[in-house]
Amino acid sequence: MLRNALKIGLLTALLVGCQKEEKKNNDADFSPVVTENGTKIAFPEAQSTTFFETETIGSGQVVASMNAPAKVAATVVVSHEGASRNLILFDNPELSGNYTLLIQHQSNINQLETVTVKQRRIELDRAKDLQAHGAASGRELLEAQTALAMELTNLANERAAIIEHETKLKAGGFEPDALRKAQSGQAYIICDIPENEISRIPENSICQLHFTAYPNETFQGRIEDVADMVDQTTRMIKLRVGVNNASGKLKAGMFATVDFGIKEGKNMTVNKSAMITIQAKNYVFVKTDNKHFELREINAGDQVNDRMIIYTGIKPGEQVVVKGVMQLKGLSFGY
Numbered sequence: 001m002l003r004n005a006l007k008i009g010l011l012t013a014l015l016v017g018c019q020k021e022e023k024k025n026n027d028a029d030f031s032p033v034v035t036e037n038g039t040k041i042a043f044p045e046a047q048s049t050t051f052f053e054t055e056t057i058g059s060g061q062v063v064a065s066m067n068a069p070a071k072v073a074a075t076v077v078v079s080h081e082g083a084s085r086n087l088i089l090f091d092n093p094e095l096s097g098n099y100t101l102l103i104q105h106q107s108n109i110n111q112l113e114t115v116t117v118k119q120r121r122i123e124l125d126r127a128k129d130l131q132a133h134g135a136a137s138g139r140e141l142l143e144a145q146t147a148l149a150m151e152l153t154n155l156a157n158e159r160a161a162i163i164e165h166e167t168k169l170k171a172g173g174f175e176p177d178a179l180r181k182a183q184s185g186q187a188y189i190i191c192d193i194p195e196n197e198i199s200r201i202p203e204n205s206i207c208q209l210h211f212t213a214y215p216n217e218t219f220q221g222r223i224e225d226v227a228d229m230v231d232q233t234t235r236m237i238k239l240r241v242g243v244n245n246a247s248g249k250l251k252a253g254m255f256a257t258v259d260f261g262i263k264e265g266k267n268m269t270v271n272k273s274a275m276i277t278i279q280a281k282n283y284v285f286v287k288t289d290n291k292h293f294e295l296r297e298i299n300a301g302d303q304v305n306d307r308m309i310i311y312t313g314i315k316p317g318e319q320v321v322v323k324g325v326m327q328l329k330g331l332s333f334g335y
Helices: 002-030 095-134 138-169 176-180 195-200 325-335
Strands: 033-035 041-042 052-055 059-077 085-088 188-193 207-210 214-226 236-244 255-271 277-278 283-289 292-304 308-312 319-323
Touching: 041 325, 059 236, 085 095, 095 176, 138 176, 138 292, 188 195, 195 236, 207 236, 207 325, 236 308, 277 325, 283 325, 292 325, 319 325
Parallel strands: none
Antiparallel strands: 033 041, 041 292, 052 319, 059 085, 059 188, 059 255, 188 236, 207 214, 207 255, 214 236, 255 308, 277 283, 283 292, 283 319, 292 308
């Protein structure tokens, strides 16, 4: 009896030991191995990596969408009173006054240059000729010189006065010369763009506009000009968009939204879900083969929709993990 009990106990111990060894071996088969300070992760079985989804890195043109609130700042209409220029109807009364005074000063300059100053020069030349022949006194010559000097001063004052009004129009997003040449049936839309975005919006590119007054319509505009100054408080820059308004639908003061399609250039991108950030550094996991993953530090740029622009750290054609990133992060950093 005792011998049988010993045999049974020995057999039981042997079976338990085998089970533990088998369990240990099974655990080893599926336990990932992390090496090189967490930068390399190896799975013993390729089947274990099917949970992790990847995407192939490529490079191409990235287009982002950006919009900005805007307003119809001015419209151009035909004058029915026989004016030599079309009428500019501004939303801002101050700008309207600046433009009116600008036109007045330009008219005065034209009058002085083509008529008054020219006439005074002729009179001065005549006085010099008469004096040379003894037919005019020194006083008459002085009067002619003084008359010319006064008109030249008036001309300089008119030109100086123009600068103030041009500056205010530019600050409002308008180019004075463009206003002078504006054709009827045109509308000008002004919007504010952040300083750090302005380099991404080239002049003459096309944009889409949506007006509160016409919720079911989309208008197409062209970016005509970017202002020459930055608002020191908001760090915004005014941008002017020209829109065909032959229908007369758009009125000065109407609110709108401008949509820009912004080309980011040809860059590598990954889905934002692929990137992790640890201590201000950005990383992705690259699947190097069926069993191995590698942690890579990357230099990331802006986010465009759900894509992150990547400058360095990965190469086109590599497989970057986009699903299961947090699990790999836990293995790599010991979380």
